[in-house]
Amino acid sequence: MSDPAVEVENVAKTYGETTALSGVSLSVGEGEVFGLLGPNGAGKTTLVRAITGTTAVDEGAVRVFGSSPGRIDRSRLGVLPQSFSPPGRLTARELLSYYGGLYDRSRPVDAVLDAVGLADAADTRYANLSGGQQRRVCLGTALVNDPDLLVLDEPTTGIDPAGRREVRRRIADLAAGGATVLLTTHDIDETERLVDRVALLSAGEVAATGAPSALVREHGGAPRLVVETAAGPEAVGDAYEVEATDRGLAFPGVDPSGIGGVVEALDDRGVEYAALRWSRPGLEDVYLRLTGTGTTRVTAGSLNEVAGDGGGGSQ
Numbered sequence: 001m002s003d004p005a006v007e008v009e010n011v012a013k014t015y016g017e018t019t020a021l022s023g024v025s026l027s028v029g030e031g032e033v034f035g036l037l038g039p040n041g042a043g044k045t046t047l048v049r050a051i052t053g054t055t056a057v058d059e060g061a062v063r064v065f066g067s068s069p070g071r072i073d074r075s076r077l078g079v080l081p082q083s084f085s086p087p088g089r090l091t092a093r094e095l096l097s098y099y100g101g102l103y104d105r106s107r108p109v110d111a112v113l114d115a116v117g118l119a120d121a122a123d124t125r126y127a128n129l130s131g132g133q134q135r136r137v138c139l140g141t142a143l144v145n146d147p148d149l150l151v152l153d154e155p156t157t158g159i160d161p162a163g164r165r166e167v168r169r170r171i172a173d174l175a176a177g178g179a180t181v182l183l184t185t186h187d188i189d190e191t192e193r194l195v196d197r198v199a200l201l202s203a204g205e206v207a208a209t210g211a212p213s214a215l216v217r218e219h220g221g222a223p224r225l226v227v228e229t230a231a232g233p234e235a236v237g238d239a240y241e242v243e244a245t246d247r248g249l250a251f252p253g254v255d256p257s258g259i260g261g262v263v264e265a266l267d268d269r270g271v272e273y274a275a276l277r278w279s280r281p282g283l284e285d286v287y288l289r290l291t292g293t294g295t296t297r298v299t300a301g302s303l304n305e306v307a308g309d310g311g312g313g314s315q
Contacts (some may be wrong), residue, residue: 004063005030005149007052011060013046013204020046021057022204028182030148032177035191036184037287038201044184045082047201048153051182052079064149075103078147082184084138084155088127092118092137095126100144107146116140116170120289132163136170143174152183156190168193177282189282198283202291219289220281222253225262229273239265248273248294 006028013021021043028034036044049055050062053069064072071153079108086095089226093109100106113119116136121129126137142150155171156164171194175181183192191198192212200215208215229248236242236249238261245249251262259278 003030004024004028005032005065006182007032007061007063008047008051009061009218011047011050011057013043013055013057015049019204021050023048024060024201024206026199026206026209028125028180030180031178032197033171033179033181033183033195035195035198036182036201037186037188037198037283039186041203042186043204044201045153046204048151048184048241052077052151059259065164066077067246075079075105076148078142078145078150080138080142080150080152080155082157084141086126086138086141089125091123091125092129092133092140094121095137096140096144097186102151103145109144112144114145115174117166127201130163131159132166135159135163135167139170140166148180150179150181154184156187164190188282188287192283194199200287200290202287207290215286216281216283219286220283221285221289223255223278223280225251225254225259226277226279227251227262227266227271227273228275228277229266229271230310232296234270235271236265237269254278266313 001160004027006026008024008026010023011024012019024043024047026034029191031076036047038044039205046055050057051064051069053072056270062069065076090098092113096109096112100109108121110122118133118136118140121133124133126134131139135158139152139155143150147246152171156167158294159167168190171181175194181194195207195212196263197211198208198215212236226245226247227249231249233242233244233249240251242251243252256278259276263276
């Protein structure tokens, strides 16, 4: 990994009786896209606030480019909060000009508009933009100072699928250009599409850190074939490892080339079945396995349903 842009060592933070962070350690290399993945209440936003210097930690240390967050030149950081509502009467161009004027040096507004895909909507009032366009304006305000570290707290929250795809594409473009990006999300699909490495957070702790594909290989478990049937494992005999499920029988470790053999074995034994489903473990399976936060599948690529708020907005 390259030299660290962000270093977090044994950080702890509590709000009253609620533990937001408990001994969190991680590092983000320069030029890396690093994700913090976890359900609401996992501690993601608290960690972002600690890294950007807006929250003091109770224990541990945070360093950004080798300095404490309070000492870093603020122009080196670009931050997009989870909730950000600029004045609706201003146009995209006016908003970026305003935020650019807060710095001694800033990028040309037209260049930022182009970078976030808003050149054609530059003179449209913020209130009249679509949800995805509005979020791209907000992304632009975090880019206008040409930061060395871009921190995005749930950058696609609250926008429609088309808007999410466009914002993700813009973030991917920034990453391809060498930007260092730290983003929080509870969206599995977003994580797998965007990040080089990810830290899985649960209840204020890091369960694992690594590249999504590496985490799946190490912790995801074997692929499995699920057969919807009323038959029990004994009907298959001992030719395959088989497990009973609420929908029928599961055959762990069966890859696509082995499905035909299972079907032949079922037919030979006269086992009737309604459907076959093969699946490969993914990052969602890894998260559930490592954190023990639930056993049901989450929906829409999101971890919102895996765990409760655990303290809600304070985190």
